[in-house]
Amino acid sequence: MIVIADTSPLNYLILIGEIEILPKLFGKVLVPKAVWKELSALNSPDAVKDWIVAKPTWIDIHSPTLIDETISLGSGETEAISLAHELQADLVLIDDRKARIAAIDRGLNVAGTINILESAARRGMVDLRIAFADLQKTNFRIAPPLLAEILNRSS
Template sequence: MQVFSNTSPLCNLAIIGQLPLLWRFYTQITIPYAVWAELQELDHENARECLEDARASGLIYVIPVLDQSLIRLLGEGLHLGESEAIVLAYEKTGDLLLMDEHDGRAVAQRLGIPITGVLGILRRAKLEGLIPSLKSEITRLRAEAHFFIAPKLEEALLHSVGEMS
């Protein structure tokens, strides 16, 4: 399975110490250079070190994006990392793109790229018994990574894993 990622899922999972969940589900995550550059600018030192270790061990693979004209076109409404991640997944016919940002997800969906984000990863981890509580991980995302989740989405997610009746 070829999995690509934008910055947000990787940094948010690294910040809350759950980056290893990705290696339970996927062999390798491929990212474009713009995403790697954004990850290198993280203020969270432990998260940055975890990501650097993952790259050094081959779990995160960084490659260039070829279609610069499509990047420029997408760049009119998206950040560079989002644009490059979407174009890379599109070029390589990726099986999955990890992306949290609403606008980027909408573009990826229009291009037919399957997507999930940090919440989808954590939901899967809960369903597979890899984490004891989705609610506690969402709480950590808010507190430690300043992650926003709409109350209705949180309620639906918690209900889907049996943490809310």
């Protein structure tokens, strides 16, 4: 399975202490150089910078051969979508709404942080209520009614 990750899902899974569900769900995860650079930025949370320093073996840094210039998003999203399209990835981990639409328009399958946590919860890897409570302590944006609906659906 080829899985490409954008910055946001990695960032939030690190912040809530659930980053290790990714290799359990997907094995290797490909991360574009632009995403790695965003995670390494000076303004990144300390937990994220610490994680970057000890790069896990299940992460492969890989950049696209060609950048899709028709994508008008940030460099991380653009490289993630370009790489996923180039490699015919099975899944792109991406949260940004416009980026998800751009990926879907290119025939890619997408999953965001919430989808990842739901999938892990179905496999007994994470307590969804705790994960969502931790996520709400970050600057992750999701409408509370939607969060409640997801929790009710998964109960």
